[in-house]
Amino acid sequence: MSVASKVLGKTLVSSAERRQEADSDWAVVQRVQNGEVGAFDQLVIRYRERVYGVVYNMTSNREDAADLTQDAFIKAFKSINRFQGQSSFFTWLYRIAVNSALSHLRKAKLRTFFSFEKIVEDDKTTEILSQLTDKHGADREVYVRELQEKLNEAMQKLSIKHRTVVTLFEIDGLSHEQIAEVAGCSVGTVRSRLHYAKQILQAELQSYLNA
Amino acid sequence: MKPDNKPPSKVTLDDLFALKRAEQPPEEFWSDFQRGFHVRQRAEAIEPKRWWFVLPRVFAGFSRYQMPIGAAAVLAVTFLSFREYREPGFEVAYSAPQALPAVTEIEPAVESVPVAVARMPLPNAMDFSEVAPLGFVAEQIETAVASAEPSQPVELTPMVVWAGPSAAAIEAVASVPTPSERSIAANLAAAQAEQLQVGRLLGEPELDLAAAITNSETLSEVSVPEPTRERLFVYQSSPADFSVDRENNSGRDTHSLIANRISQDELYDSVGRVSAGANHVTVKF
Numbered sequence: 001m002s003v004a005s006k007v008l009g010k011t012l013v014s015s016a017e018r019r020q021e022a023d024s025d026w027a028v029v030q031r032v033q034n035g036e037v038g039a040f041d042q043l044v045i046r047y048r049e050r051v052y053g054v055v056y057n058m059t060s061n062r063e064d065a066a067d068l069t070q071d072a073f074i075k076a077f078k079s080i081n082r083f084q085g086q087s088s089f090f091t092w093l094y095r096i097a098v099n100s101a102l103s104h105l106r107k108a109k110l111r112t113f114f115s116f117e118k119i120v121e122d123d124k125t126t127e128i129l130s131q132l133t134d135k136h137g138a139d140r141e142v143y144v145r146e147l148q149e150k151l152n153e154a155m156q157k158l159s160i161k162h163r164t165v166v167t168l169f170e171i172d173g174l175s176h177e178q179i180a181e182v183a184g185c186s187v188g189t190v191r192s193r194l195h196y197a198k199q200i201l202q203a204e205l206q207s208y209l210n211a
Numbered sequence: 212m213k214p215d216n217k218p219p220s221k222v223t224l225d226d227l228f229a230l231k232r233a234e235q236p237p238e239e240f241w242s243d244f245q246r247g248f249h250v251r252q253r254a255e256a257i258e259p260k261r262w263w264f265v266l267p268r269v270f271a272g273f274s275r276y277q278m279p280i281g282a283a284a285v286l287a288v289t290f291l292s293f294r295e296y297r298e299p300g301f302e303v304a305y306s307a308p309q310a311l312p313a314v315t316e317i318e319p320a321v322e323s324v325p326v327a328v329a330r331m332p333l334p335n336a337m338d339f340s341e342v343a344p345l346g347f348v349a350e351q352i353e354t355a356v357a358s359a360e361p362s363q364p365v366e367l368t369p370m371v372v373w374a375g376p377s378a379a380a381i382e383a384v385a386s387v388p389t390p391s392e393r394s395i396a397a398n399l400a401a402a403q404a405e406q407l408q409v410g411r412l413l414g415e416p417e418l419d420l421a422a423a424i425t426n427s428e429t430l431s432e433v434s435v436p437e438p439t440r441e442r443l444f445v446y447q448s449s450p451a452d453f454s455v456d457r458e459n460n461s462g463r464d465t466h467s468l469i470a471n472r473i474s475q476d477e478l479y480d481s482v483g484r485v486s487a488g489a490n491h492v493t494v495k496f
Contacts, residue, residue, distance in 0.1 A: 037256070044248060048241065057231060066236075066244060074251050117234040125233045128226045151231055170228040202224055209222055 018088070025089035032080050040080070044073050047090060050172060051097045057167040058101045058160075060114045060152040068104055072097035087181065094174075094182045098164060105160050114156075116148045132208060147208065154204035162197040169194055 025046075031039040051072055056065035075096050076083075083092060119125060132147065133140045155163055164183060168174045169190075176194075180187045202209065273280065 037252075040252075041245075044245070048244065049235070052236070052244075053232070056234070062236065066240070070244065070248050070251060073248055074255055077252060078255060117236050119230055119233045120235045121233065124229055128222060128230060131222055131226075147230070148234070151227060155231075170225075171232050198224065201227075205224065205227060208227060209224065 021090065022088035026085050029080060029083055029085070029089055032077075033083075040077055043076075043089065043093075047093055048073070050090075051093065054094065054167055054172050055097055055101045056117065057155065057171050058098075058163055059105065060116075060156055062115045062117055064104060064108075068100050069097065071100050075100070091178060091181050094168075095184075098168075098182055102160055102164070114149065114152050116145075116152065119144060119148065150205065150208070154201050157204060158197050158200055162193050162200070165190055165193040166197045166201070 025043065028039050028042050032043075048069060052065055052069045055068045055072070056062060059065050059068065072093065076093050079096075083089065119129075121129070129140070129144060133143050155166070158166065161183070165179055168179045168182060169176070174182070176187045176190045179190045183190065
């Protein structure tokens with residue numbers, strides 16, 4: 001994520017950076033549309049982690065997330081000639097990825113199982129984990145594993161729409177307007193879903209949140 | 212400050228989201244991902260595009276005319292459905308009134324052979340070479356009638372393979388204005404097709420039934436049986452007629468003998484039902 005800036009541990013990208021990113025994307029898209037197929041790799045490398053993160057947090061399954069991320073890029077590649085630049089490429093790509101994930105989740109509703117990625121520790125995450133393990137006095141490895149399971153369970157208790165909004169806002173750092181564009185709903189709906197989802201998560205994760 | 216005296220910090224929901232955000236695959240995952248993506252990208256590139264993939268681009272220019280095109284399509288479908296409903300078609304079975312007298316009532320002297328019908332089902336393959344010629348058929352009829360008990364009626368139903376109406380017949384039916392005339396024309400076309408099949412079976416030239424019927428005089432004026440009518444009702448007769456014909460046969464063939472025995476009035480009165488099926492036409496007398 002070269003152009004993304006990390007603010008308070010959350011991936012937030014300023015509008016100027018977004019615009020610059022969108023211009024850069026559009027230039028690459030035009031090269032692909034003109035037959036330079038290899039240029040599409042730049043877009044894949046630029047967005048693969050973010051797309052994967054969104055899909056992974058929606059499905060809570062790393063294998064499904066890997067497949068769906070590839071699907072999203074393949075679909076984008078096949079349809080790139082239809083992309084007219086009316087929205088930013090990343091919004092368009094996110095919409096494809098989110099729709100693929102939603103479609104997959106609807107089909108695989110009854111056979112869901114979780115598989116987790118390892119938490120990549122940095123200063124922020126180490127501090128949080130230290131607070132949690134010190135408080136509970138548990139073995140760190142076991143505790144982190146249990147925490148991951150609990151977080152995923154809490155996410156899966158949300159409806160697909162609420163989970164999508166939470167993932168895009170809290171984990172990927174999109175704005176309400178961008179989420180509304182990706183999810184195809186109004187900004188008010190996004191805010192409402194976000195509020196409700198956070199209430200649910202707060203209740204589910206209460207044992208980890210007490211002072 | 213000792214660590215024990217450190218004020219307990221509060222873990223928030225944002226902290227937990229930060230942990231979720233930190234769940235990331237290892238670096239080697241991305242090299243595999245990129246390789247897999249390239250394989251699928253190449254596979255997609257060489258896969259032939261389906262024809263319907265082009266449709267959105269073809270119809271992209273029509274997007275502003277969606278409403279008029281949709282409305283026109285609905286109108287066209289409605290019109291065609293209505294027209295189809297009104298057309299009599301060729302699946303018409305014309306039923307004459309059941310009160311028509313049977314042959315036995317017309318000729319009470321002849322003992323109960325009310326119906327003269329030959330049933331000649333043909334295979335769908337239309338192998339005419341295996342179909343018996345007229346002489347053989349007539350002989351069969353003759354034998355069947357002669358061997359039948361006088362009190363037991365002989366029923367033979369003419370069943371001729373329906374080859375479908377000709378284009379001219381269809382056009383003729385479509386050109387007539389009223390439903391009743393269309394129905395008559397449809398039945399006539401069916402009979403024409405039947406006659407055509409019979410003519411092929413019997414090796415006789417094709418006759419224009421429509422012309423024959425429309426050009427003929429009324430029944431009361433008919434005095435001499437016309438060749439067309441002879442052919443039409445060639446199988447209709449009675450056992451008594453056959454026996455007489457056999458005795459007085461002086462060189463004429465059975466076909467002519469049978470046909471000459473039938474009066475025009477009797478033929479018209481005895482036509483009970485003409486029906487057209489999927490692959491055959493049945494004329495019951």
